[in-house]
Amino acid sequence: xxxxxxSKALVLLSGGLDSAVCFxxxxxxxxxxxxxxxxxxQRHAKELRSAHNIVEYGKHFKQKNYEHILQSIKIPKGTxxxxxxxxKHVKLCAKGGYHNLPTSFVPGRNLLFxxxxxxxxxxxxxxxxxxxxxxxxxxxxxxxRPEFIKSFGETFFKATESSVKVLTPxxxxxxxxxxxxxxxxxxxxxxxxxxxxxxxxxxxxxxxWGMGCGKCPxxxxxxxxxxxxxxxxxxTK
Amino acid sequence: MxxxxxSGGIDSTVLFYSLAKHPLHHGEDPNEEIxxxxxxxxQVCYAGSVANVKYHQQKLGKGRLLTLxxxxxxxxxxxxxxxxxPKYDVxxxxxxxxxxxxxxxxxxxxxxxxxxxxxxxxxxxxxxxxEKFGDTDRSPDFLAVFTDLQYAGGFRKATIRKIVAPFMxxxxxxxxxxxxxxxxxxxxxxxxSCTYKHPACGKCGxxxxxxxxxEEGRLCHEGRHPK
Numbered sequence: 001x002x003x004x005x006x007s008k009a010l011v012l013l014s015g016g017l018d019s020a021v022c023f024x025x026x027x028x029x030x031x032x033x034x035x036x037x038x039x040x041x042q043r044h045a046k047e048l049r050s051a052h053n054i055v056e057y058g059k060h061f062k063q064k065n066y067e068h069i070l071q072s073i074k075i076p077k078g079t080x081x082x083x084x085x086x087x088k089h090v091k092l093c094a095k096g097g098y099h100n101l102p103t104s105f106v107p108g109r110n111l112l113f114x115x116x117x118x119x120x121x122x123x124x125x126x127x128x129x130x131x132x133x134x135x136x137x138x139x140x141x142x143x144x145r146p147e148f149i150k151s152f153g154e155t156f157f158k159a160t161e162s163s164v165k166v167l168t169p170x171x172x173x174x175x176x177x178x179x180x181x182x183x184x185x186x187x188x189x190x191x192x193x194x195x196x197x198x199x200x201x202x203x204x205x206x207x208x209w210g211m212g213c214g215k216c217p218x219x220x221x222x223x224x225x226x227x228x229x230x231x232x233x234x235x236t237k
Numbered sequence: 238m239x240x241x242x243x244s245g246g247i248d249s250t251v252l253f254y255s256l257a258k259h260p261l262h263h264g265e266d267p268n269e270e271i272x273x274x275x276x277x278x279x280q281v282c283y284a285g286s287v288a289n290v291k292y293h294q295q296k297l298g299k300g301r302l303l304t305l306x307x308x309x310x311x312x313x314x315x316x317x318x319x320x321x322x323p324k325y326d327v328x329x330x331x332x333x334x335x336x337x338x339x340x341x342x343x344x345x346x347x348x349x350x351x352x353x354x355x356x357x358x359x360x361x362x363x364x365x366x367x368e369k370f371g372d373t374d375r376s377p378d379f380l381a382v383f384t385d386l387q388y389a390g391g392f393r394k395a396t397i398r399k400i401v402a403p404f405m406x407x408x409x410x411x412x413x414x415x416x417x418x419x420x421x422x423x424x425x426x427x428x429x430s431c432t433y434k435h436p437a438c439g440k441c442g443x444x445x446x447x448x449x450x451x452e453e454g455r456l457c458h459e460g461r462h463p464k
Contacts (some may be wrong), residue, residue, distance in 0.1 A: 071308065119340060120310040123313075132438075148386070155342075156344060159373055
């Protein structure tokens with residue numbers, strides 16, 4: 001977690017719930033924050049629009065300017081096992097993707113994301129890189145596990161001997177707990193719920209838990225998390 | 238199918254010849270295609286790298302060229318320097334590793350190439366050797382942890398036994414690589430070691446060191462060990 005001596009952070013901002021929560025925490029904890037979003041040919045670009053809106057709200061929220069980098073990367077699309085996140089022709093399934101992982105798994109995506117993020121951090125003199133990955137979610141994406149983050153940290157240090165650290169504040173949090181991070185600021189929570197886009201289909205249909213189709217795995221997790229969060233809120237009142 | 242991270246320089250060219258002429262020595266199927274991946278990250282030398290790779294592919298009648306465009310984050314002083322500015326007049330003795338080191342470059346390039354290799358069930362080969370130039374992202378330690386990282390990241394196990402660095406595994410230094418290149422018939426005139434220009438600037442530290450590497454390799458090749 002954040003060390004007191006570290007005043008600058010770079011946040012990976014996809015435009016989804018988790019990264020938005022990380023971004024709003026970071027702008028309250030750090031003196032300087034840079035947001036980094038990736039254009040990797042994803043199925044829909046709506047999350048990038050959400051990322052833009054999140055940074056704009058952050059500027060208004062803290063009355064401060066934040067740099068928002070949009071990094072283009074090319075994720076190789078294998079002929080045998082393309083991902084549902086980069087191809088509309090692939091159905092979203094819990095199995096049957098690369099290595100029999102969910103079809104929404106994009107091999108190498110987080111490896112590339114973190115490689116670029118840490119390099120951007122290095123050239124800007126930023127020590128902390130924050131990503132909203134978490135293992136509680138679902139799916140068993142291997143590159144969202146603590147082992148992967150630890151291994152990446154070791155590799156990047158071997159490569160660069162830099163002091164850049166990857167922080168994963170949400171790693172072991174349930175979706176309900178993630179909703180609760182900014183619950184003390186209802187205006188902010190409302191913005192996060194209504195603006196962030198986690199839906200794999202990019203469906204803008206509005207629900208109490210936010211935008212989405214309500215059917216894809218990501219929407220189901222989000223809806224369930226919201227329900228649990230609201231139940232916990234009522235219990236503590 | 239082997240994929241070589243190729244720059245058109247000495248090491249990756251010798252590695253290409255070794256894989257093309259002696260695939261079985263590397264455990265590769267002689268009928269498998271070799272893919273030369275050349276990365277365009279905006280460097281002045283990119284076109285020269287492609288030209289060199291194509292020349293050797295044509296000569297051997299093997300290899301498929303794949304180019305990758307990668308937008309690497311750069312420190313402002315490096316972005317404005319001679320690697321990226323074609324009009325920059327390189328100072329005599331300028332050392333690329335001291336003045337123009339691109340932080341994180343190999344991590345990004347290898348991550349990109351490893352993702353590509355894994356998606357097509359190819360093995361990624363790099364021409365790294367044991368000569369120490371001070372860049373940490375080509376060390377055996379780096380390659381070892383990168384292999385672990387791929388596994389942790391969910392890459393298909395069959396394709397991640399390691400990033401294959403045959404020269405490093407054989408504990409070959411630069412002169413040993415050049416020696417092997419002579420044995421394999423590499424025309425070194427069609428390789429470029431200069432970080433800045435193609436044709437080479439002739440002024441930077443690497444350009445000044447290159448004749449020595451070639452001479453030492455030639456002496457090894459002729460059975461006369463360099464002092």
